[in-house]
Amino acid sequence: MKKRKIAILGATGSIGKNACQIIKENQDKFSLEFFLFNKNIKEAINILNVLKPKYFVTANKEVYEKYKRIYKNLLYIRDLEKIYQDLNIELTLSAIPGSEGIYPTYLACKYSNICAISNKESIVCAYEFLKKEKAKIILCDSEHTSLEELLKGEKKEEIEKLILTASGGPFWELSLEELKHVTFKDALKHPSWNMGPKITIDSASFMNKAFEIIEAALYFEIKNIDVFIHRKSFIHAIVKFIDKSYKFSVSIPDMKIVISYCLNYPNRLKLNLKSLEDLLPLDFKLEEKDLKRFKCLKFGFLGIKNLDDILFRTLLVLGDDLAIKKFAKGEITFLGIYNFIKNFIENNINKFQKPKNIPELLEIIKIIKEENNWEKTKN
Ligand SMILES: NC(=O)c1ccc[n+]([C@@H]2O[C@H](COP(=O)([O-])OP(=O)(O)OC[C@H]3O[C@@H](n4cnc5c(N)ncnc54)[C@H](OP(=O)(O)O)[C@@H]3O)[C@@H](O)[C@H]2O)c1
Numbered sequence: 001m002k003k004r005k006i007a008i009l010g011a012t013g014s015i016g017k018n019a020c021q022i023i024k025e026n027q028d029k030f031s032l033e034f035f036l037f038n039k040n041i042k043e044a045i046n047i048l049n050v051l052k053p054k055y056f057v058t059a060n061k062e063v064y065e066k067y068k069r070i071y072k073n074l075l076y077i078r079d080l081e082k083i084y085q086d087l088n089i090e091l092t093l094s095a096i097p098g099s100e101g102i103y104p105t106y107l108a109c110k111y112s113n114i115c116a117i118s119n120k121e122s123i124v125c126a127y128e129f130l131k132k133e134k135a136k137i138i139l140c141d142s143e144h145t146s147l148e149e150l151l152k153g154e155k156k157e158e159i160e161k162l163i164l165t166a167s168g169g170p171f172w173e174l175s176l177e178e179l180k181h182v183t184f185k186d187a188l189k190h191p192s193w194n195m196g197p198k199i200t201i202d203s204a205s206f207m208n209k210a211f212e213i214i215e216a217a218l219y220f221e222i223k224n225i226d227v228f229i230h231r232k233s234f235i236h237a238i239v240k241f242i243d244k245s246y247k248f249s250v251s252i253p254d255m256k257i258v259i260s261y262c263l264n265y266p267n268r269l270k271l272n273l274k275s276l277e278d279l280l281p282l283d284f285k286l287e288e289k290d291l292k293r294f295k296c297l298k299f300g301f302l303g304i305k306n307l308d309d310i311l312f313r314t315l316l317v318l319g320d321d322l323a324i325k326k327f328a329k330g331e332i333t334f335l336g337i338y339n340f341i342k343n344f345i346e347n348n349i350n351k352f353q354k355p356k357n358i359p360e361l362l363e364i365i366k367i368i369k370e371e372n373n374w375e376k377t378k379n
Pocket of ligand 1: 039120193
């Protein structure tokens with residue numbers, strides 16, 4: 001059987017490492033051709049030794065300069081387009097957090113046959129441009145992969161709404177008063193998912209769910225979307241039909257299920273994981289969202305209202321990236337994230353023309369990052 005040629009953008013992260021594990025366990029099906037990382041050289045070398053890709057690519061100049069003589073197949077991100085041109089990549093998994101993921105994801109869509117996107121920020125900022133490229137885009141996110149499966153074979157006119165679930169994050173039980181005092185470290189303790197720091201903070205603030213609402217609206221072209229809280233995180237998404245019937249997608253909360261489905265798309269892989277039955281009795285309790293305590297969720301609904309406004313969506317992503325850096329440094333509070341993003345959008349929305357293509361979008365992002373001393377605020 002011909003092996004599927006895979007590239008992973010962000011291989012040393014939470015999504016990336018899970019993907020590498022799946023590839024390792026299925027080496028008859030997949031070959032990792034190259035991967036991109038930032039500075040975790042230890043994990044990168046580990047992946048290099050186990051999966052033996054042709055190249056490994058860093059986005060960090062210092063890492064590149066330090067190790068390029070030892071590892072002849074270590075390349076710098078500047079060569080990413082050339083690497084894509086050289087290797088015939090069938091499927092890329094895009095898993096770099098935040099706005100840093102947009103450019104690599106664009107190249108992945110330009111050169112791969114399939115692009116499985118975990119980096120929801122790329123979809124939020126640039127879906128209309130990315131979908132014009134060569135790749136078939138699939139979403140690698142538990143809610144959206146679930147929706148994709150739930151919607152298979154259904155008629156759009158029979159769908160009343162899409163429902164995304166949220167775990168509620170580490171602060172769901174806290175009052176508004178208590179939320180005033182939570183720290184960056186507190187926000188990093190997610191109750192049910194083990195993820196990278198950016199998405200963990202976004203989950204605590206509900207910004208992650210706001211992005212997911214916009215991502216779902218753009219990708220499925222359905223604007224009636226709601227959010228319920230499911231603390232146990234085994235219900236990922238729900239579709240409500242016009243006859244008031246529902247379809248639920250359930251599984252234990254383990255991203256391997258989602259990632260393996262995407263890597264082997266459109267077929268499933270056999271996985272040796274715990275089953276939902278192991279968790280019996282199951283608690284299906286769903287709770288209402290709370291826009292007073294978790295104001296950032298409002299951006300998701302505002303995003304649906306402004307779905308055609310690519311500048312608004314891009315500023316939302318950049319504002320959140322910057323807010324997290326400032327929260328990490330103690331410059332704003334957890335509750336201050338919402339106002340920071342709101343002001344950031346208001347201050348920038350009239351400064352730029354709406355981008356008409358990816359180069360224009362990337363130029364706007366570059367200008368905004370320069371204006372906000374992006375490097376200096378790195379966390
Ligand atoms: N984790 C999840 O369960 C989950 C679920 C759904 C969606 N997602 C989405 O998937 C994406 C990745 O999340 P994650 O949790 O896997 O993040 P993560 O654990 O923080 O991993 C980030 C990965 O991206 C690399 N990276 C960071 N900045 C980079 C840059 N400027 N250029 C190139 N590579 C860079 C990191 O390299 P180093 O390790 O070398 O720093 C690492 O490999 C996010 O967009 C997130 O929203 C994640």
